[in-house]
Amino acid sequence: xxxxxIAPDVERPENNADKVRRAIAAGVAGGAEIIVLPExxxxxxxxxxxxxxxxxxxxxxxxxxxxxxxxxxxGGAVVVCGFCELASDGRVFNSAALLADxxxxxxxxxxxxxxxxxxxxxxxxxxxxxxxTRHGRIGLAVCYDIEFPELTRGLAxxxxxxxxxxxxxxxxxxxxxxxxxxHSLAEMTAYLSKVxxxxxDRCGVERGAEFEGGSVIAGPEGGLRAGPVAxxxxxxxxxxxxxxxxxxxxxxxxxxxxxxxxxxxxxxALVQG
Amino acid sequence: xxxxxIAPDVERPENNADKVRRAIAAGVAGGAEIIVLPExxxxxxxxxxxxxxxxxxxxxxxxxxxxxxxxxxxGGAVVVCGFCELASDGRVFNSAALLADxxxxxxxxxxxxxxxxxxxxxxxxxxxxxxxTRHGRIGLAVCYDIEFPELTRGLAxxxxxxxxxxxxxxxxxxxxxxxxxxHSLAEMTAYLSKVxxxxxDRCGVERGAEFEGGSVIAGPEGGLRAGPVAxxxxxxxxxxxxxxxxxxxxxxxxxxxxxxxxxxxxxxALVQG
Numbered sequence: 001x002x003x004x005x006i007a008p009d010v011e012r013p014e015n016n017a018d019k020v021r022r023a024i025a026a027g028v029a030g031g032a033e034i035i036v037l038p039e040x041x042x043x044x045x046x047x048x049x050x051x052x053x054x055x056x057x058x059x060x061x062x063x064x065x066x067x068x069x070x071x072x073x074x075g076g077a078v079v080v081c082g083f084c085e086l087a088s089d090g091r092v093f094n095s096a097a098l099l100a101d102x103x104x105x106x107x108x109x110x111x112x113x114x115x116x117x118x119x120x121x122x123x124x125x126x127x128x129x130x131x132x133t134r135h136g137r138i139g140l141a142v143c144y145d146i147e148f149p150e151l152t153r154g155l156a157x158x159x160x161x162x163x164x165x166x167x168x169x170x171x172x173x174x175x176x177x178x179x180x181x182x183h184s185l186a187e188m189t190a191y192l193s194k195v196x197x198x199x200x201d202r203c204g205v206e207r208g209a210e211f212e213g214g215s216v217i218a219g220p221e222g223g224l225r226a227g228p229v230a231x232x233x234x235x236x237x238x239x240x241x242x243x244x245x246x247x248x249x250x251x252x253x254x255x256x257x258x259x260x261x262x263x264x265x266x267x268x269a270l271v272q273g
Numbered sequence: 274x275x276x277x278x279i280a281p282d283v284e285r286p287e288n289n290a291d292k293v294r295r296a297i298a299a300g301v302a303g304g305a306e307i308i309v310l311p312e313x314x315x316x317x318x319x320x321x322x323x324x325x326x327x328x329x330x331x332x333x334x335x336x337x338x339x340x341x342x343x344x345x346x347x348g349g350a351v352v353v354c355g356f357c358e359l360a361s362d363g364r365v366f367n368s369a370a371l372l373a374d375x376x377x378x379x380x381x382x383x384x385x386x387x388x389x390x391x392x393x394x395x396x397x398x399x400x401x402x403x404x405x406t407r408h409g410r411i412g413l414a415v416c417y418d419i420e421f422p423e424l425t426r427g428l429a430x431x432x433x434x435x436x437x438x439x440x441x442x443x444x445x446x447x448x449x450x451x452x453x454x455x456h457s458l459a460e461m462t463a464y465l466s467k468v469x470x471x472x473x474d475r476c477g478v479e480r481g482a483e484f485e486g487g488s489v490i491a492g493p494e495g496g497l498r499a500g501p502v503a504x505x506x507x508x509x510x511x512x513x514x515x516x517x518x519x520x521x522x523x524x525x526x527x528x529x530x531x532x533x534x535x536x537x538x539x540x541x542a543l544v545q546g
Contacts, residue, residue, distance in 0.1 A: 111535045115527050127538045147530065149422040149465055154540040181464060181495055188461040191454060192422055222454055254388050257420065262384045263546040265400045267427040270543050273536040 001162075001196075002032035003237040005215040005229055007204030010044025013056045017042055017064045020081060021071050023236070028075030030238065033135045035072065038202035039082035039110075039143050039166040040094060046206040050092075053120035057086035060107045065097055073102035078133045080200075082142055082166030085109065091122040096140045096166050098131050106131045108140035112148055115170075128155055136161040136243030139195075143167040146185045146199070149192075150270055156193030157258070161246035163189065167201040169212040171232065182214045183228055191222030194257050195246045203232050220246050274435075274469075275305035276510040278488040278502055280477030283317025286329045290315055290337045293354060294344050296509070301348030303511065306408045308345065311475035312355035312383075312416050312439040313367060319479040323365075326393035330359035333380045338370055346375035351406045353473075355415060355439030358382065364395040369413045369439050371404050379404045381413035385421055388443075401428055409434040409516030412468075416440040419458045419472070422465075423543055429466030430531070434519035436462065440474040442485040444505065455487045456501055464495025467530050468519045476505050493519050 004023035008016045020041045027035040039045070042064055043056035058064040065083065072079040078100045085095035085107065094110040094117060109124030110117075128151055130139045139160030145151050146165055155163050169182050182199060190197040196219055203213035213232030217225045217239040225239035249258040277296035281289045293314045300308040312318070315337055316329035331337040338356065345352040351373045358368035358380065366382040367390060382397030383390075401424055403412045412433030418424050419438055428436050442455050455472060463470040469492055476486035486505030490498045490512040498512035522531040 111538050112533050115525065118527065123535070124538070127540060144528075144533075147465055148534065149426050150534065150536075150539040150543060153422050154543055157542040158540055184457055184461055184495075185464075188457055191458075192420055222457075252388065254391065255417075260385050260417075261421065261423065261546075262396070263423075263542075263544060265384050265397070266423040266544045267400055267431055268544060269430040269536075270423060270427055271536060271539045271541060273534075 001034045001198060001217060001239050001241050002027040002030060003036045003198055003200035003215045003217060005201055005203055005213055005235050006038060007234055008041050008044045008202060010046050010206050013043055016044060021067055024068055024071045024079055028072060028077050032238065033077055035077050035079045036164045036198045036200035037081035037166060038200050039168040040084050041082050043084035044206055045168045046209050047120050050120055053084060053092050057084045057092045059086050060097060060104055065099065065104050069099040069102050069104055072099050078135050080138065080140060080164035080166065092120060093124065094121045094142060096142050098138060098140060100133050110142040110145065111151065112144045114144035130155055130158045130160045139163045141165045143169060146189060152189045153193055156195045160195055161243035162196040162198060165197065165199045167199055169201050169214050171210040171212040180212055180214045182212060183216050186216050186218040187222050190218035190220055194220040194249045196220065196241050196243060203234060274307045274471060274490060274512050274514050275300040275303065276309045276471055276473035276488045276490060278474055278476055278486055278508050279311060280475060280507055281314050281317045283319050283479050286316055289317060294340055297341055297344045297352055300509065301345065301350050305511065306350055308350050308352045309437045309471045309473035310354040310439060311473050312441040313357050314355050316357035317479055318441045319482050320393050323393055326357060326365050330357040330365045332359050333370060333377055338372065338377050342372040342375050342377060345372050351408050353411065353413060353437035353439065365393060366397065367394045367415060369415050371411060371413060373406050383415040383418065384424065385417045387417035403428055403431045403433045412436045414438045416442060419462060425462045426466055429468045433468055434516035435469040435471060438470065438472045440472055442474050442487050444483040444485040453485055453487045455485060456489050459489050459491040460495050460497065463491035463493055467493040467522045469493065469514050469516060476507060
């Protein structure tokens, strides 16, 4: 598995698609079977207007994703990549695509919009999906979604071996020296549901906003299998993960993270408004 | 708020109730308004037989809890304490009691039994409760429950300002030097739902089993307000917590940990078997 932490550039949108394609090619060349890329990798993040976001958006069935899918397919790899999606009705979504077998297999439109995102994006209207691939069952989520245990736990309960989470996590200078909360979130999400969690963050600075470069790959035991990246720069994290390990939820002779659940005793407020 | 990390002793059950009473008295003398004590503080943990567990069990409406409630009431304090409960039908539960106003106000019977516990205890049959007290709204959970986000998130959604979690967390020598996962769980549970989490663990060794002594108090920002205890010994953690802070779920100008939830988009598997 590889997380390609790259730096898309909202000022040069014409370069981003190829930057992603090259990262996929490098991942494939390195033998990665699952390649995760950042949120909004096709466009950059710090938009100034709705028009700018729409101009940078691409359709889910268009050339950009097709080129990525074809590049991935040269190595039989599965790709999860965030992109700025132009829907057929003209709305713009902050989406993640799962690409496999040379095709776009599934799209997830981010449910939880963060910060200014509601100015540019329509919120998703479908649950986050779990997709069966030749390399395992992959649940999709994007960035801020990791702060909603209903969503991440739901992906695991629906059978995800891996939660692939493209991100554009802002760097907080006031927290310099402290461990980014993103890393604890990745570890605890993995630990609680005994799944793998691959956070592929972006890096770089856009219009004065610096990103965390906080990519990590966490394993079902709750520890980091790869990362964090030392200097918030461009880097590809690689981890050798046996995804089938995530199908065994036993934690001891007596306990099992899923079988021990008491589903009848949880409040409906979890799934109701 | 005070977490009284004490060492009950399963070999000398006759001493435990008074050990708890003295801890409550000390907490009250120190000005604590909310006092949390460990799981099974009335009995100790490492039972050898069902008979031993039953012999150590006390009724929720009996003398032991009444004495604790009266001690707490001298300072107008609210107490959450784990105890070995003898139900009226003879079953034994691993329970937590909330004591206030000189009385037993609520009982929670642990839903998720860990390790050997299913040999001694019947599993709870009711959701974990949130209780309104003069010092804030307190959600009850016990030890291993913290590994079930459905339960902890549910408590927060039901209005808990504080999740009070009596624990008997085993110390894992193989993890010496590493941060106990319990502390990350407490922090992330607090962070995700913007609540306080008071873990009151026990310490000491019983029949060869050492406990973590991992008490901590986490705040809504996700950091520790008190603890961890340095040497896994007897200690009272104290933190000055404004519980009303947990009623503001805003995290920025644009975001709110609860208002941002997309309840219609979470899977029913969360609350169904």
